Amino acid sequence: MAKGKMGILILGVICFLSGCWDKVEIDKQAFVLGIAIDKFEKEEKAQQKADLEMESNGARETEESARNRYSVTFTYPNTGLIAGKGEGDPNFIFTSVGENLNDVRKLLTSRIDSNLYFGHTKLIVIGEEAAKDTVMLREIFDAIERSPSLGRKIDLMITRGKAKEVLSCSPPPTPAVALFIRDLMMQQSRTARIPDADLGYILRSMHESNTAIAPRIICSEDDVKVAGCAVLKDFKMLGWLGELETRNLMILMNKTRSIQIAVKVDGVETGCELRQSLGKMKVFERDGEIVISFAIEMEGEVEQHMFEIRQGAYIDKFIKNVETQLAQELKAQIESTFIKIQKEYGADLVQAGEYLRKFQPDIWEKVKDNWDEIFPNAEVEITVKAAIRRVGTVR
Amino acid sequence: MDFFKELFSKKKNNPREKIPVKKDYHENLDRIKEILAGTDDVVYREFKVGKQQKMHFATIFIDGLADKDLLNESVLKSLMLLSRMAELDLHSLREKVYEVIRDAALSVSDMREVEEINEAVDNILSGETLLIFDNWEKIVVIATKKWPSRGVTEPSTETVIRGAQEGFTETMRMNTALIRRRIRDPKLCIKQMQIGRRSKTDVAVIYIEEIVNKAVLKMVKERLDYIDIDNIMESGYIEQLIEDEWRSPFPQIQHSQRPDVVAAALYEGRVVILVDNTPFALIAPATITALLQSPEDYYERFFIASAIRLLRYFSLGTALLLPAIYIAITSYHPGMLPTSLALYVAGSRNNVPFPAFIEAFIMEGAIELLREAGIRLPAPIGATIGIVGGLVLGQAAVEAGIVSPLMVIVVALTAMAAYSTPSYSFAIAFRLLRFMLMAAAAFLGLYGVMLALLMILTHLCNLKSFGVPYLSPYAASSTTFNDFKDSFIKVSLRFMQKRPQYLHREDSTRLKKNPIEPAGEEDEDEQK
Numbered sequence: 062m063a064k065g066k067m068g069i070l071i072l073g074v075i076c077f078l079s080g081c082w083d084k085v086e087i088d089k090q091a092f093v094l095g096i097a098i099d100k101f102e103k104e105e106k107a108q109q110k111a112d113l114e115m116e117s118n119g120a121r122e123t124e125e126s127a128r129n130r131y132s133v134t135f136t137y138p139n140t141g142l143i144a145g146k147g148e149g150d151p152n153f154i155f156t157s158v159g160e161n162l163n164d165v166r167k168l169l170t171s172r173i174d175s176n177l178y179f180g181h182t183k184l185i186v187i188g189e190e191a192a193k194d195t196v197m198l199r200e201i202f203d204a205i206e207r208s209p210s211l212g213r214k215i216d217l218m219i220t221r222g223k224a225k226e227v228l229s230c231s232p233p234p235t236p237a238v239a240l241f242i243r244d245l246m247m248q249q250s251r252t253a254r255i256p257d258a259d260l261g262y263i264l265r266s267m268h269e270s271n272t273a274i275a276p277r278i279i280c281s282e283d284d285v286k287v288a289g290c291a292v293l294k295d296f297k298m299l300g301w302l303g304e305l306e307t308r309n310l311m312i313l314m315n316k317t318r319s320i321q322i323a324v325k326v327d328g329v330e331t332g333c334e335l336r337q338s339l340g341k342m343k344v345f346e347r348d349g350e351i352v353i354s355f356a357i358e359m360e361g362e363v364e365q366h367m368f369e370i371r372q373g374a375y376i377d378k379f380i381k382n383v384e385t386q387l388a389q390e391l392k393a394q395i396e397s398t399f400i401k402i403q404k405e406y407g408a409d410l411v412q413a414g415e416y417l418r419k420f421q422p423d424i425w426e427k428v429k430d431n432w433d434e435i436f437p438n439a440e441v442e443i444t445v446k447a448a449i450r451r452v453g454t455v456r
Numbered sequence: 457m458d459f460f461k462e463l464f465s466k467k468k469n470n471p472r473e474k475i476p477v478k479k480d481y482h483e484n485l486d487r488i489k490e491i492l493a494g495t496d497d498v499v500y501r502e503f504k505v506g507k508q509q510k511m512h513f514a515t516i517f518i519d520g521l522a523d524k525d526l527l528n529e530s531v532l533k534s535l536m537l538l539s540r541m542a543e544l545d546l547h548s549l550r551e552k553v554y555e556v557i558r559d560a561a562l563s564v565s566d567m568r569e570v571e572e573i574n575e576a577v578d579n580i581l582s583g584e585t586l587l588i589f590d591n592w593e594k595i596v597v598i599a600t601k602k603w604p605s606r607g608v609t610e611p612s613t614e615t616v617i618r619g620a621q622e623g624f625t626e627t628m629r630m631n632t633a634l635i636r637r638r639i640r641d642p643k644l645c646i647k648q649m650q651i652g653r654r655s656k657t658d659v660a661v662i663y664i665e666e667i668v669n670k671a672v673l674k675m676v677k678e679r680l681d682y683i684d685i686d687n688i689m690e691s692g693y694i695e696q697l698i699e700d701e702w703r704s705p706f707p708q709i710q711h712s713q714r715p716d717v718v719a720a721a722l723y724e725g726r727v728v729i730l731v732d733n734t735p736f737a738l739i740a741p742a743t744i745t746a747l748l749q750s751p752e753d754y755y756e757r758f759f760i761a762s763a764i765r766l767l768r769y770f771s772l773g774t775a776l777l778l779p780a781i782y783i784a785i786t787s788y789h790p791g792m793l794p795t796s797l798a799l800y801v802a803g804s805r806n807n808v809p810f811p812a813f814i815e816a817f818i819m820e821g822a823i824e825l826l827r828e829a830g831i832r833l834p835a836p837i838g839a840t841i842g843i844v845g846g847l848v849l850g851q852a853a854v855e856a857g858i859v860s861p862l863m864v865i866v867v868a869l870t871a872m873a874a875y876s877t878p879s880y881s882f883a884i885a886f887r888l889l890r891f892m893l894m895a896a897a898a899f900l901g902l903y904g905v906m907l908a909l910l911m912i913l914t915h916l917c918n919l920k921s922f923g924v925p926y927l928s929p930y931a932a933s934s935t936t937f938n939d940f941k942d943s944f945i946k947v948s949l950r951f952m953q954k955r956p957q958y959l960h961r962e963d964s965t966r967l968k969k970n971p972i973e974p975a976g977e978e979d980e981d982e983q984k
């Protein structure tokens with residue numbers, strides 16, 4: 062009998078002492094949707110009234126504030142407004158400074174009445190200054206990866222200037238900027254100028270090849286734009302890629318949905334929409350040199366020609382013409398982008414090294430130790446084929 | 457356990473004293489009068505027969521239970537008037553009065569004789585009429601049972617759109633007739649017995665000889681024999697006294713008010729117990745599939761029937777889990793909701809003063825109150841209570857900010873889902889378990905819900921109804937593929953050739969020949 066009682070006790074202990082006990086009512090949760098991380102700058106300290114008082118209180122506080130490195134902004138929505146009751150601003154924005162990210166989070170609990178909840182975080186914005194600091198970026202990535210509640214589908218973006226400003230702006234359709242960005246990134250028909258790079262990709266790519274791209278976010282008072290990207294290598298941001306360059310990189314990585322491109326054929330500007338049907342990278346060794354080759358095939362339709370040019374877009378010769386010109390144009394653009402990435406940044410964004418490691422391990426054994434020198438000097442071969450499948454309907 | 461032992465222990469043997477019928481008319485009459493001393497509703501009609509008025513006769517019956525018209529027309533009239541007209545040689549008749557009466561005088565269809573006074577008294581009490589007369593050491597019992605009874609009406613608790621609209625009544629004889637009309641098989645056995653030391657309630661065990669599960673039948677008969685109770689008010693008494701596990705919230709015996717459901721169960725090999733004075737027949741063994749099906753499933757086309765069955769299983773889950781999941785998710789796992797919904801839920805709960813658990817308990821409690829009030833109130837006011845309670849209260853509670861609008865939706869959905877379960881007694885089991893799950897969710901979140909669900913599932917797997925696993929055919933060793941044809945879906949009738957295998961029976965073939973296929977198509981099923 063004693064044994065049985067013991068068994069019940071142990072079972073009870075297992076049942077009641079495991080599991081998650083942090084019961085917080087949903088209306089007491091502050092759903093942090095956006096996080097902005099900036100480098101701390103002396104001038105911006107003591108923005109908050111409370112901080113001001115705190116700092117004027119004594120030397121110890123001042124000494125502490127000298128050790129501040131981060132300025133982190135959290136935003137969470139006014140849920141009452143969403144449910145149609147309550148009033149006030151659509152978003153609550155809180156900024157605090159601190160030595161590290163967790164420090165800031167804990168400091169903020171002295172100013173926020175709800176429990177900060179990161180399970181629904183949609184957007185992390187990093188300021189350019191912070192992104193260019195190797196130690197900081199490593200710390201940030203580690204903190205993000207270590208957190209169990211942050212998902213891998215989060216959008217991590219980098220902005221010129223202050224990240225905080227991105228969270229402060231309110232785009233008209235959805236006042237919560239993080240939700241706005243989430244919806245924007247989930248659009249089916251979005252342009253290839255927005256890089257397809259979420260947090261999961263960035264972390265994996267950083268682990269594998271030590272390089273990654275992160276989308277660039279630009280904001281004004283009431284307008285936000287996501288286009289272009291930042292190139293990350295060796296745990297810091299090297300520089301930017303423009304919108305078209307981003308698109309070309311996406312083609313190389315075979316991650317586009319559709320691209321828009323125009324060529325001039327017979328003096329008529331012909332706008333086309335192309336979809337990628339093939340984007341295959343091969344890396345091999347030829348005469349002791351590493352060669353990276355891309356086979357790219359695009360197909361699509363003519364979107365715009367010229368009104369009242371009879372038969373204009375139907376003639377076989379015209380279509381062939383368009384196809385060759387498209388291929389040439391694309392090839393030139395893609396090549397120049399690849400060379401910029403290869404020579405200027407030396408960033409293996411297409412993951413050629415990873416390809417070697419997985420599919421050509423014997424070559425990889427030879428080159429892996431000085432891949433950083435070999436990659437910029439590798440030969441590149443790009444073949445582009447374009448096909449027009451539809452020309453639209455005219456009369 | 458002691459309770460059980462006591463309940464099922466062998467009957468204490470206290471056989472009633474046997475009083476043989478004497479030859480003396482007056483002695484017999486006095487004996488009966490003595491036994492029925494306090495019963496003023498007994499009518500003693502004494503009269504004399506024959507030209508000389510020398511033979512003493514008496515009829516004894518209970519006013520209200522016996523058919524007086526029949527007595528007047530066929531017994532009294534023929535004995536008192538017609539026998540006088542017939543010129544009978546009384547002397548030669550003196551020794552064989554009974555033969556004459558039986559063969560020539562009484563024009564009633566059903567009569568028999570008893571030799572013991574107490575048995576005769578039992579017959580009086582169940583509505584028969586006694587005929588006693590001089591010089592004969594037996595008592596004639598004339599079947600005159602007739603009392604005011606409700607006619608066959610639509611069963612109020614199990615209504616269907618399609619199917620027979622007649623239900624059982626309180627008179628057992630009518631109920632057996634309703635069953636017999638559906639099974640014109642000499643193998644349909646109706647074994648009658650009386651249970652209840654004082655009530656002497658008629659109980660009938662009904663089964664089809666070649667189809668029935670013998671083990672179940674044996675168990676039913678044994679357990680019925682063990683019952684030693686003073687009265688049986690309703691079939692619920694029998695149900696509670698013979699069920700396998702009294703601690704379980706789940707009904708282990710199905711009950712039904714519909715003769716077609718009962719007949720179908722008999723054809724499946726189950727045993728039916730009819731109890732006098734109640735329109736509810738008991739069906740044993742009960743399995744989860746039987747409790748979750750409606751007779752209409754078999755009458756409608758199988759696509760629709762299957763879809764509706766799946767809906768029922770789904771609604772069962774809803775009725776059990778929805779409030780618990782609401783509590784668990786809003787209190788412990790807000791990350792499981794899509795972001796927009798999480799924000800909306802958080803917003804709608806803004807300023808609600810109670811935690812989700814208390815909120816859910818208030819609303820679920822209110823709904824239970826509403827149901828209970830709805831049953832008690834007379835029908836015309838019942839509808840009003842539904843509107844006042846449901847609409848006004850819910851609306852007012854939301855507007856006052858005591859509960860969130862989402863909670864009202866959850867409660868309403870739960871109530872609807874609970875009502876869609878065909879078996880009332882099965883549904884109320886889930887009603888109770890729902891509160892247990894809500895408490896588990898409030899303490900341990902989804903983890904607690906899963907723990908509680910596992911407990912329920914373990915219990916259900918362990919539960920047996922007369923030796924047949926409750927979860928048949930889902931969790932039973934004797935299940936065959938064939939049984940799944942009539943489980944959470946129901947295939948077309950033409951493919952249901954076998955009766956449920958988990959009830960192991962002899963004649964297992966249900967459908968021997970398939971309907972004629974349209975010309976030109978292969979008739980491959982016919983060979984099966």
